[in-house]
Amino acid sequence: MLDRSIKRLTNFSVTHPWWVIGLTVVATVAFAAQFPKITIDTDPKHMLPVTSPVRQYNDQVEREFALHADVIALGIVNKQGIVNRTTLSRIAELTREIQKMPGVIARDVMSFTTIDNVTAQGSDLAVRPVLERIPESAADLEALRRTLLENPLFINRIVSPDGTATAIYVPIEPTANGKLIADEIRKLLPPDPGDDQYLLAGDPIARDTFGAEMFRQMGLFSPIAGLVMCIALWLMFRSVPMVVANMSVALVSIIWSMGLLIGLRYPVHIMSSMSPVFLMAIATDSVHIFNEFAFRFGEMRDKRRALLDTMATVGKPIFYSDVATAVGFASLATATIVPVKIFGLVVGFGTLVILLMSFTLVPAILILIREERIPKAARSLDESHATHPSSLARLGEVCVRRAGMIALIGGAFFLVAGIGLSRIRVNNNMVHWFKTESAVRTADRIMNERLGGTSTAYLVSQSENEDAMKDPVMLRGIEGLQRELEKDPRVGKTFSVVDYVRRINRVLHNDDPAFERIPDSAEEVGQYLFLFGTSARPSDLDNVVDYPFQKANLLLQLKSWDAGVMRDVIGRTEAYLAAHPLPGGAKVRPAGVAYFNLVWSDEVLWGMLESFLAGLVLVLILLVVQTRSLFWGILTFLPLLFTIALIYGVVGLVGKDFDMPVAVLSTLSLGMAIDFAIHFVGRFQQRYREHPNLREALVWTVARPGKGIFFNAILFALGFAVMVFADLTPYITVGVFMVAIMLLSALMSVIYLPGLIHLFHRVLLKGKLL
Amino acid sequence: MRYTTLSFMLLMPVLPCIHAFAQNKPAATEIVQKSQEAFYYSGNDMKSNVTMELITADGKKRTRVLTMLRRNDPGTANQKYFLYFHEPGDVRRMAFLVWKYPEKDDDRWIFIPAVNMVRRVAAKDSRSSFVGSDFTYEDISGRDVPADTHTLLREERLGDADCYVIQSVPKAATEYTKKLAWIDKKTFLPLKEEYYDAQNQLARLFTADKIENVAGQGGKKSYQTATKRTMKNVKSGHRTDVTITRVAYDIGLDDGIFSERSLQNPPQQWIK
Structure with a gap:
């Protein structure tokens, strides 16, 4: 069924290339027409819905204390x-x-x-x-x-x-x-x-500077990445139409998906702004078509036949790898965070567009290449035939021969990665999205060295009774909590109604330091606060007590934006209150930007981690369905698992935080790292069906589709390597990760799959022909 | 400064005359002076019960109930205020004494019953909130007329009243950059005032919501009195509603009431 649909679609495209191109252009213009409606939202707070309890409570605290x-x-x-x-x-x-x-x-x-x-x-x-x-x-x-x-x-x-x-x-x-x-x-x-x-x-500077920079860097680096990929593509195939075909696919998918997003009136958020780069990366999938087409045309010298055969051969792996990618991204739709959901769906949609283009636009452009220009493409592959495929073939030989050894080394890597994984720290520190020497980060560092801290948190004590916050016992409890929290060197300042009461008590008593304490009666406290409220700005008092004196706000300045600092503050607060409860069963609840970051970190990042795991399972199921075998499904899944384990193992080992950029990348890795294995296994199975010689089929797969895999990986890696020069660390992370994901998953697929297939061929092949 | 105060005092007896030729468009400064006279200086003295409701943007309330005694210092523009608090409960018996001078910051004393202590408070009238409300001390007792440049912008109707619209721009930097006042041509009471901030945006809005005619003791004179007033902080949404009851003028308050001594021993006769 699938084969037939692919065949019909490519047949049509090859027969009516101008129709296909024309229709694509019309649709693309329609999507591009949505672009002027673009709205932008860079506030990470908006990633949690307005209705989320933490946002609502935060808003309430800000209202009640005029903050x-x-x-x-x-x-x-x-x-x-x-x-x-x-x-x-x-x-x-x-x-x-x-x-x-x-x-x-x-x-x-x-x-x-x-x-x-x-x-x-x-x-x-x-x-x-x-x-x-x-x-x-x-x-x-x-x-x-x-x-x-x-x-x-x-x-x-x-x-x-x-x-x-x-x-x-x-x-x-x-x-x-x-x-x-x-x-x-x-x-x-x-x-x-x-x-x-x-x-x-x-916080607003970091956030909005990041927002502005983000678009600038995206505007700068997406074209550079695209350009580098064009050049690499040209060097590989020496064919301008192929470069055009690949870039058109990328462009079409970007315009369609962003046009859809904007047209549906969703604001472009930090995450969805990354979609173009992702789609550009996914679009490199068409390299598999070019690679096979070049081989086939070299063999049969008939453009149309070569193209149709190519599509028939690589169509299925492309279909499944793109669907797996789309599923990986769409798995983000299971997240509760709206912008994450939207991002997943946008890139998922874009991937499906790429899939459609692979069977329509790509063949349509390829069929228009003049015959005399294709041999060039084929020859350029033939020339390197002398060195590359043979070295790849040799690699294949080694992999098959030393399968046990390779598996053992892999196991060792896995173990090390496991240690790293166990050390992964989920944390989001927006200031760290800027480079160490950047103005934003320098300012933050110097101010944290000298003053109380640039991050703020609130601890709101709430009693059942009005006027409870005038009770000296209550105030002593809050004071005790302040002194306890100040033991943490990252807590640079604590500030509450207690500090005003103590100050006024001292000043009223002729500045006698002995009176810098909480007075003994609620009446005194009430009158001091009244006095304070009648002489200074009312908001000074409003910041620390609510109107009925039922709640008191303890303001904290923290010297770090790490979520962990707030987690420790809450831990310390809970421990202290367990030992020294506030009178009348008063409760303490955290709020403020630092607390928000903590919740955000936990909810958004863990949410993404969960969707990521859900995505892994979905992809595994998809693979089992595609290969119609549990073992083959798992086998195809292994390079992905290995790549992810290694990458996050390293993240854990070097102590890099699992923050938002890394979380976004994890979903990318899911979609990307699976491609090569799908191609490898798909092509191996085809070859083995035609020539049932295990060793020969493995070496052939490493040598021929393996070449496409490596081309794809290198192309991809090169494109993203330029992001290492970005000014914002998330983009550097994106660059490094992309390179690592591509190279690792290519290596995993080409080195481990032949070894593993060879090792377990008895289970996998079970004597039957696939 | 002295000169202006003096001229203000000299002007006071001739105010009715000015009123007579009001058609001749009095100068802005004169209007402001008459307005101050009508709003802050009615009678020789005054006693009233003041209820202030401090209301946050989301409707939370704090209430202050106090008795206010005021006496004009004969022969000068100075005034003395005695404020005695009935509510909130924990500040009952707290009392303020304010000696007001138009041209400089007031002298203030406060009595704190919990520690039985009288303290003089030195503060800036233009920025200190009156008992935590949206009114400043300056709003309660008046601002020195020559401290601002006054301009009559236009005359217009506000509700049922014909008003002068006066713009007052402070000569030295203060908490606001511009004030627009709608002054009733008949009563000279300010019916509405708009205070603008450094960004030239409306920051505070005063309205006189109810005007009553109150006869002075002895029945010879009567005074137009704003018995309901509101000051709203437009930016924060906070507002203060003031209701003034049991107003009495020319009751013969003795200067001795307005002394540090009565802070601790308030004049029971007047504060009940």
């Missing part, structure tokens, strides 16, 4: 100390100008000039901005320095303990673009900063 989800931190470092007239003037000026920027939530910009300091001046209580006017004299400067460093509320938050760093915290509207605002802020920075160093950090 902002997106905050840019402008760090200012001066090794001589930031309390000098020049730096202070700049801070005042920058704050003023930043507050004017559209998209900035002006009322909550936090800096020396906007934050209030509560101090005792004699017997008076003074509530004043930290920096009201620039001090004139050295004595006044020193006084300001002392004020800053004396107030524990400020330390590590707006001033470093040694007085060399401060930050302006700039909350931005949820709809604002962090990178654009960061660019605007950069324009405000003094052209000649002198001893000052200005650093821009924070």
Whole structure:
């Protein structure tokens, strides 16, 4: 049935090539017409649906405590100390100008000039901005320095303990673009900063810079990868039409699938932006057609016959390998995360387009090649016949002869990979998506060295009763938790209503340090907080307690974006609360961007890992169906398993995180690594059916389809090797992985399959003809 | 500064005259001065019960109930306020004393009953929130008229009232960059005020929602009083609803009430 459909389709294409080409162009134009409607979304948060509990709770916490989800931190470092007239003037000026920027939530910009300091001046209580006017004299400067460093509320938050760093915290509207605002802020920075160093950090910058860079790098590297592949393809076949055919297939599948995505009004997300590169890679499958066509034409010198025979021979493996690839990607549709689902379906759809093109557009273009140009293609293969196939044939010989040894080495590799796999760490750290020396990462590093930390988390204590957060016992519990969490060096700052209460208690008592503690009665606490709320900005208090004083927010600054830090914070919190429960059964719940990252990491990445495993099973089933044999199915499956095990084993061994880019790649590896084995097994079975000599059939398969496999692998690897020069680490990862996946799976298929088939031929072949 | 205060005081007796030739389009500054007079200075003194509801964007409420006593300092534009809190429960007996000067930051004292302590508070009126509400101290007691440049933009109807629309731009940087006020031509009460922020966007919105005519003690004079007011932070969605009840003017409050001493021993007669 399948054979007949393939035959009919290729027959039609070979007979009416212009029709096929014309129809393809029309359809492609229709899909391309959707492109202007493109919308882009780079916020990883949106990968979890609005209805997900973590997003909803996060939104609720932000509402209840008047907090902002997106905050840019402008760090200012001066090794001589930031309390000098020049730096202070700049801070005042920058704050003023930043507050004017559209998209900035002006009322909550936090800096020396906007934050209030509560101090005792004699017997008076003074509530004043930290920096009201620039001090004139050295004595006044020193006084300001002392004020800053004396107030524990400020330390590590707006001033470093040694007085060399401060930050302006700039909350931005949820709809604002962090990178654009960061660019605007950069324009405000003094052209000649002198001893000052200005650093821009924070989640919105990392995210939106990545978003902008992503499209830039994709725009730069997809064409370069395409070009390198064109050149390699030309070197292999010396035929322009073949290069054109291959690139047309890639282009058509990219335009159709992206057009469909955009036409259906889905935003292009970080993940789906990678689809073009993936499709380009998958499209290299047509190399198998070129390879076989060149061989056949060389043998029979009849273009039409050679082409039809080629399609009849490689049609089935191409069909199954593309379907396996499509299934691999479509398995992502089982994920709960919408953009992941969409990405899987888009690439799955694109793969099916490639499959369709392989039986229509490719033969249509090939039949149009003038006869006198094909021999060239065939000859160029013939020329290398002297070296390549024979070396491949020799390789085949060795594989068959030393099958046991090779299997043993493979087993050893497997074992090592297993150790690596057990060490894999699921983690997503967006700052690490930038190179070590990049501005984003440098800023993040320096600010984390000097201040409390660029990542934020919230621990919300919630009681059953109103006014519970005025209870001194409750406050002592929260204070205890703060001190416990501060034992973790990655927790740079903890901050809660307790800190305000202690501060006011001390200031009211003539700045006596003995009163820097929680008072004994709820009445006192209530009146202190009331006093604080009537003298400063109400939002200061709103950030730490909710309206009915039923919930308190403990703010944490973390020095790392690793999900593991938050996991440890939660672990420590739970352990502490188990030993020291809060009164009245009050519960503590985490929130904030750091917690969000943790959940995201767990849900998205584990979700992808699960879909990946589901994909593996699906592919195995598909292989068993295709080969109509459990053993052959498993055998064909082995190179894929081996490739994946080795790659992730190495990931585990070198300590690279299993993060989003790696997770995306895992699905790619699933689709790609299976191709070669399908081709190898399919072609071997055909050959063995025609010439039932095991050893000869194996060596032939290594030599002839093996060549197509290696061509395909090298082509692919070359194309993606250029991504190693990208500025964003995920693209470098993509490049390295692609190369590794291709070369490994090619080697696995060509070296291990003959060995294994030889070793287990009794079970596999069982005397019957396939 | 002194001069402007003085001129303001000199102007006060002639205000009715100005009212008489209001058709001649009074200058913006005069309108603002008359508005301040009508809004902040009615009577020689005043007593009222104030209920403030602080309401978050998603409807959570905090309530403050207080008695406010005010006395105009005869012969100057200075005023004294005494505020005594009834609610919330844990701040009952807390009391504030404010000596207001138009041209500089107020003197403030606060009594904290839990520790039986009076403290003077030094703060910036333009930015400190009044008891956690969306009103600043400046909104409660008035801003120095010459601190802004006033322009009469246009005259228009707002609801049933004919209004002057005055733009006031602060001369020195403060918490807002521009204020638009709709001032009732008849009562000179501000019916609506829009405060704009550094991005020139509407940040806060004041509305006088209910105006009542309150007779002064002795029945000779009566005063238009905004008994319901709202200040909304447009950006955050937070708002403060104020209801003023039991308003009485010209009740003969003694200057001695407005002293540190009465913070600890509030004048029971007036605060009930």
